[in-house]
Amino acid sequence: MPGIRAPSDYSEEPPRHPCLKINAKEPFNAEPPRSNLISSYVTPVDLFYKRNHGPIPVVEDIESYSVSVTALQGNTRALFIKDIRKLQKHTVVATLQCAGNRRTAMSKTKTVRGVGWDIAAIGNAVWSGAKLADVLEQLGIPKYTNVTSSGGKHVEFVSIDKCKEENGGPYKASIPLIQATNPEADVLLAYEMNGQTLKRDHGYPLRVIVPGVIGARSVKWLDSMNIIAEECQGFFMQKDYKMFPPSVNWDNIDWSTRRPQHDFPVQCAICSLEDVSMVKHGKVNIKGYAVSGGGRGIERVDVSIDGGKSWVEASRYQRIGVPYVADDANCDKWAWVFFEAEADITHGAEIVAKAVDTAANVQPENVEVIWNLRGILNTSWHRVHVKVGHSNM
Ligand SMILES: Nc1nc2c(c(=O)[nH]1)N[C@H]1C(S)=C(S)[C@@H](COP(=O)(O)O)O[C@H]1N2
Numbered sequence: 001m002p003g004i005r006a007p008s009d010y011s012e013e014p015p016r017h018p019c020l021k022i023n024a025k026e027p028f029n030a031e032p033p034r035s036n037l038i039s040s041y042v043t044p045v046d047l048f049y050k051r052n053h054g055p056i057p058v059v060e061d062i063e064s065y066s067v068s069v070t071a072l073q074g075n076t077r078a079l080f081i082k083d084i085r086k087l088q089k090h091t092v093v094a095t096l097q098c099a100g101n102r103r104t105a106m107s108k109t110k111t112v113r114g115v116g117w118d119i120a121a122i123g124n125a126v127w128s129g130a131k132l133a134d135v136l137e138q139l140g141i142p143k144y145t146n147v148t149s150s151g152g153k154h155v156e157f158v159s160i161d162k163c164k165e166e167n168g169g170p171y172k173a174s175i176p177l178i179q180a181t182n183p184e185a186d187v188l189l190a191y192e193m194n195g196q197t198l199k200r201d202h203g204y205p206l207r208v209i210v211p212g213v214i215g216a217r218s219v220k221w222l223d224s225m226n227i228i229a230e231e232c233q234g235f236f237m238q239k240d241y242k243m244f245p246p247s248v249n250w251d252n253i254d255w256s257t258r259r260p261q262h263d264f265p266v267q268c269a270i271c272s273l274e275d276v277s278m279v280k281h282g283k284v285n286i287k288g289y290a291v292s293g294g295g296r297g298i299e300r301v302d303v304s305i306d307g308g309k310s311w312v313e314a315s316r317y318q319r320i321g322v323p324y325v326a327d328d329a330n331c332d333k334w335a336w337v338f339f340e341a342e343a344d345i346t347h348g349a350e351i352v353a354k355a356v357d358t359a360a361n362v363q364p365e366n367v368e369v370i371w372n373l374r375g376i377l378n379t380s381w382h383r384v385h386v387k388v389g390h391s392n393m
């Protein structure tokens with residue numbers, strides 16, 4: 001692997017923002033405080049959640065770094081950064097969300113396995129790079145290809161980081177070829193985040209961005225791409241990031257019965273309040289994010305201050321002062337929206353938010369009904385408690 005190196009320990013980690021809440025140190029997993037998350041529509045890079053399964057790779061020589069691409073029965077081609085930069089540069093605003101977002105709350109129902117996350121394992125960034133559909137077209141695979149002449153149906157992305165789940169091997173994942181070759185799916189090989197060269201934590205020099213899909217498929221530090229007949233057989237596709245029913249436990253689990261999770265479901269969370277907040281008698285600001293997978297927009301966000309008995313509709317926006325309309329050509333279809341409502345609070349209350357997407361999918365009322373042993377996709381109504389007192393928060 002010329003140009004890039006994967007350390008086997010944590011002695012070469014990049015610097016990180018002191019505000020981040022660290023959920024695991026090695027590998028480094030951290031998220032911003034709730035209030036920081038909603039302070040801007042585009043999440044600043046240093047506050048963007050960091051989700052890793054091994055030590056962060058080190059680029060030693062960017063000129064010699066390349067991605068090797070192999071098709072079934074085909075030759076291997078090397079793609080250098082300069083080749084990728086030669087292709088048209090596309091910019092996509094997309095929200096990345098870890099499937100483990102809100103896991104800590106799910107573990108309160110019954111223990112789950114995995115890194116604990118509050119509600120900020122999510123972020124919205126401006127990603128720039130080449131469209132994967134253009135890259136593949138240049139390599140001889142036309143746009144909107146389902147299957148290649150040699151039977152290729154999936155594109156596998158392989159990194160170089162050393163993950164213990166892969167017994168020291170690299171992180172990998174795949175997406176269907178039809179999504180990879182569809183220019184409207186906006187899958188990117190990204191080299192910039194928020195207008196700057198990618199940071200090491202986020203996949204420098206090159207990462208995949210798969211909009212509308214759980215973060216696990218957006219492979220960082222891309223080392224090779226393979227056009228393959230079956231989906232990737234790696235740990236994170238076959239033995240993790242699958243959604244099981246509440247009846248499945250570690251004694252009766254059969255991983256082969258479920259498909260790898262792909263799109264994420266509709267989600268929202270209140271970020272202006274902690275799980276329990278002291279507020280002053282009077283107006284309380286209820287503000288947070290809402291997002292859905294698969295390019296579905298947010299149709300509505302409902303807010304309740306009586307635990308879900310009665311509801312009001314929150315206002316929604318992406319850009320300050322511009323009301324959000326889910327099917328407006330100017331909306332960022334892969335990006336979150338912020339919602340805001342004001343409530344008069346005179347006594348202790350349970351405040352709840354739930355979002356509805358453009359397909360009318362709605363978040364489930366309780367976490368119990370979606371509990372799963374790996375603690376993924378907790379999209380239950382987000383509930384916080386306020387107590388009225390004299391100090392603010
Ligand atoms: N090579 C590699 N890619 C990876 C991961 C990883 O550990 N190694 N983690 C995945 C997961 S689970 C998520 S949620 C996102 C997190 O991206 P971020 O750290 O840029 O927020 O990267 C994905 N890509």
Ligand SMILES: [Mo]
Nearest residue numbers: 098099215216
């Ligand atoms: Mo993730």
